[in-house]
Amino acid sequence: MKDLRTLDRYRVLHDAVVERYGGKGFDNAGMFHIPVGVTVLKVIATNGDGWDHVSVSCRTRCPTWQEMSIIAKMFFRSNECAFQLHVPDEDYVNNHPYTLHWWRAHKQGIPRPPKEMV
Numbered sequence: 001m002k003d004l005r006t007l008d009r010y011r012v013l014h015d016a017v018v019e020r021y022g023g024k025g026f027d028n029a030g031m032f033h034i035p036v037g038v039t040v041l042k043v044i045a046t047n048g049d050g051w052d053h054v055s056v057s058c059r060t061r062c063p064t065w066q067e068m069s070i071i072a073k074m075f076f077r078s079n080e081c082a083f084q085l086h087v088p089d090e091d092y093v094n095n096h097p098y099t100l101h102w103w104r105a106h107k108q109g110i111p112r113p114p115k116e117m118v
Contacts, residue, residue, distance in 0.1 A: 001052040001104065002077055003027045004045055010034050021046070028052070034074065036067050043071055050106045052082070057099035072102055081110050 004011075008024050010032040021044060022029040028047035033040050041063060044055045054075050056063045063071075068084075076082045082104040104110075112118070 001028055001045065001047060001054075001075055001080070004030055004032075004075070007032055007034075007074065010043075034071065036070055039067065041067060041071065043075070045075060052076070052102075052104040052106070054082075054102040055099050056102070057096055060098065062098050063100050068100060068102070075102070076104060080104055081112065083110055 005025065005027050007030075011024060012031040012033055013023055017023075017031045021031045029045055032043040032045070034043050035041075039058060042057045046053045052075075054071060056068060056071050058067075072082055082102045084101060085103055
């Protein structure tokens with residue numbers, strides 16, 4: 001994940017948010033409000049247990065692929081592979097109907113199909 005201090009201008013600094021996700025000076029976690037066109041995306045970034053995790057949500061709809069791509073470029077380095085994941089029904093958790101997620105493993109590589117297939 002990129003150094004998130006570079007995104008401090010978008011960082012949410014309410015006391016409860018800072019206590020949970022971190023404030024200015026945190027390089028790998030925080031909550032951000034990112035304007036994309038007329039939409040403001042709520043983004044929560046965390047780092048722990050060997051994973052980078054970035055959740056992206058809108059108030060009334062799921063983020064678009066274009067919005068997710070913009071967030072991926074803002075939060076991950078160009079040489080990092082992050083992915084979205086569809087898990088089996090028994091592992092599925094939905095805390096917010098309009099939230100999508102990016103994941104990146106710190107140590108293991110992510111299996112990928114050949115470049116020509118992507």
